[in-house]
Amino acid sequence: MNSTAPAPDWPLWEVFVRARRGLAHLHAGSLHAPDAAMALRNARDLYTRRSEGVSLWVVPAEAVFAFDPDEHGALLDPAADKDYRLPGHFELPEGVRHL
């Protein structure tokens, strides 16, 4: 058994990049940094060096909450038998071009 604990690592941050104005910020990846200011700077280096974005967010990874992967089946799978949830029964009127 290894008796020495590994050195504490920098916290993990999730990076969100907005590619251009009008679009939403999209998750780009994650990185390590000692604090938010350095996380933003690291994100600039890692994710926007080649003009990929006009705006950057960093969020502490521990602030992101998600379902347990084991529960995904019950919670997230589409209910295929409930076809009234799907907009499949409407007939498109003739001549409507922008629906």
Add this chain to the structure above:
Amino acid sequence: MTDHRYPLRLGDDALIAAQRLSWWCTRAPQLEEDVALANVALDLLGQARALLAHAGDLEGAGRTEDDLAFLRGDREFGNAQLVELPEADFAHAVAKLLFFGTYQELLHTALASCADPVLAALGGKFAKESAYHVDHATQWTLRLGDGTSESRRRMQDAVDALWPYTHELFAEDPLWTAAAADGTGVDPAALLPDWTRYVTAVLARATLVRPEGDWRPGGGRRGLHTEAFGPLLAEMQALHRAHPGARW
């Protein structure tokens, strides 16, 4: 007409700083910092290439940037000794980048309005890069200086060790005087007040002590270098000297 030795010397500063900083590739404390330091080193290398190429053009003897970087001996390099000093730990790399980067940012900003159109264009481009280098060094100086007792001790040691070598950046020199006189360059002595103001403020915020003392090592501008310079140059030039003209 710009004296070709002027951009050559600025290029030597950037080239040797790039070579020294690139040692950190794969050795930085974190992957993210590895990328950041490599970015800075690449910026510096790009600056060196442009400046050496310009010096070669001005000289008119057909020497390329590679000839100037790889085929000169140690006594022909005019870089300040600060940039060639080994970096004993991460704090040394940070302190050097703070001192040298701040000098470069002020220099490049001033160069942007000089009479040599090539140097003016390069100065405008490099000033943005230098501002990022200074920001990075400042962030780390604050965190290490105002961090744990161990990080503070190391940061103060680095500041104390490198501070005397900053004087050479601003020392009087005939090449600077001539370049400033005809407008093709900058006299770094004019940058010293702003440099001192900024660096002093960062050190104070980082709870570090600004060194006193009047030891002013120098000689790099005349080709006199420290013990660490020979091995640095040998490593940088070995490939080109063994395989002249080798290409990737």
